[in-house]
Amino acid sequence: MPVWLSDQEYATLRAACAQMLPSGEGTPGAEEAGVADYIDGFLGAFVFDPPRIWAGGPSSGRHGGVHGFATFVPLPPLDELAWRMRIEGSQGRPEREFNGPVVGLQERYREGLAALGSDFTEADGHEQRRRLRDDEAFCELLWGHCCEGMYGAPEYGGNRDTVGWEYIDFEGDVQPRGYTDAEVSQP
């Protein structure tokens, strides 16, 4: 069950992410990492309390220490305003339009996914990539979030079981273990 997108939008998003980060034999892609869940969770950040904007600290527990990432940091009023403007858009509210209207990510995704076509999931890979390239602005937006969902901390909903990091030999958030001086200085 998607957090914010409709089932159809979520299916289109999944297919689009899978074109950007395809899976292969022994190669995890957007599907394995749950990149669409990352994006859907971001669009629905305010469904949660505290909103899923900033994971906590100081460690995730993956390399010792507490599981602090799992508890999200509350947003004070100014930051709630900023993140609602960014995600929901200004929606004609004067307190969000002090420098003019802001189009939110929810609207950009809703329109971008619709423009890919209701038959996007049935189209072949070549056709899907063509449609993605057709909408340069949406493609760029989606790609930025794909990168975050593939290689960001798993607490945000993507990089499931750290598959993104493992494939590229990145150890991720290493606090509080860190690296030894020898690991820093030797080849």
Add this chain to the structure above:
Amino acid sequence: MSPEAIIIGSGPGGSTAAEVLTRAGWSVVIMEKGRNHLLDPDDLTRPAGDYSNDEIKFVSRYFLGPDPLVEPRAFRRSADEGEHTHVGEVNSIPTTVGGGGTHADGKVPRFREEDFGLFSAYGPQEGAAVGDWPLDYDELEPYYAEVERAIGVSGRAGANPFAAWRSGPYPMPPGAPMYGAVLSSAAAEKVGLHPYEAPTAANSIAYDGRPACNNCGFCAFFGCPIHAKGDPVALLTKTMATGRAELMAETYVSRIVTDGRRATGVEFVDRNGDTHVRKAELVVVAGGAIETPRLLLLSGLDHPALGKYLMVHFQTIVVGHFPTMRLHPQKGRSVTHVHDDAMVQDDRTRQAAVGAGLPWFRGGLVEHSGGGHPIMEALHSPWGREHARVMREANLRERMWAFIMQGEDLPYATNTVDLSPSIRDARGFPVARVTYNPGHHELAASKYHGKILQTVLEEMGADWVIHTSSPGVSYHGLGTTPIPESRHVMGTVRMGDNPETSVVDRWGRVHALDNVVVADSSVFVTSSGYGPTLTLVALAARAAHHLAGTTPGTPSGD
């Protein structure tokens, strides 16, 4: 009760002023417009646990602020471009308790003797207000020494042949050298340069109750999860432990309230948007070289030099590719080695300057550094079938090594901070507009020193080298954004003895306001090519000692 001082801004400058004043027995209120993630909200004498190795939070989602949607800035290269060409993120230094000290990787070089007397040592440059500072290195040295001990600096005295004199050793030895920096230092030496261990405000051993850095690699642009970076957490925890300080986070000072030649207090907006006034006998402004002039302008201060002579460091970026190596720059503290040679004149440099039609030019400190984190690399990689292979090769993260020269900017009257005529922040106040364009001096020095750095990377074995800059300029065609990446912002509230040509005096006191003191890098007369932090911190300590009538190393008033 009214405090003796209200300090606006909790970054390295404001924290230093707070620590020195409270140590001398003063009561202070620190007003910080950003959130507090540095000190434990239940015990402000201890660090908090909100920082983490999290690229989404720190790089993509503005955890240290400012968020450009609610606190934007405007930018243009020159007045010819109209009101502005960009609105959003411009030279953002963190807006948070701890300010720029939280995201810095903590390189804290001192300036050298000649940096305080550039006009006397080098002479004028056409179109630039090259000047001498109203103080010299010898006068500042005891304060440099004091703040190095306070924040905890690791380094090796004598390692840099060009360094200014020091009254004592560094408080800590250098930390572990990064593998890539060992290689680039060896190559630099072969080319005749003098690399050395960067003076760094990150603990190499347990120091002052904080642990040694454990090399996690999330250093530049990240808050330190274990608080091994001392600046300014060490100063703020000590300040709060005196019991004479109040920290007000999410408190936005909108105006300094004045009565003739004196400030009577400040007007501020709290986290709920309500406006208040608080009185004080003294106001210390430490918002940085963009927000400080903005606040002085919002407060009605009128001076022909206010907001002028903005300097950043023009960055020359030279990157080499080493396909057969894994340089693993994600292990270690971002930068462990630097060299000063581009700050030092020799016959070839002098000839090159004359060849470029200049009386002289100076480059800046050169940082030896590598790669980034995975999201950053992914953003620079193609999507589709090639992506996984490119990421696994890890060219950007592991197989590139770079030199970043923080080139000296000359002070030009045309590079300015003023109030945007139309753009507002979420609280309704005009935002800062930055007008900035590098001059011929910066471009000529960059071109000359970039070629030398290219030679070093070739010596190190690079199969190709690119030479770019920030802001981007046309001669290399790369990195074409005109907004400088540099977070080193200086000038705009110039220090000097002459009230006609400078805004503040030699102690940082505003000439026109007897009880307002500026304690940040906006007072710099020239920018040198060294990171401004330690110098602005030493200046803040000097200004605060002057106010309190104390001297460096003065014990607590208790």
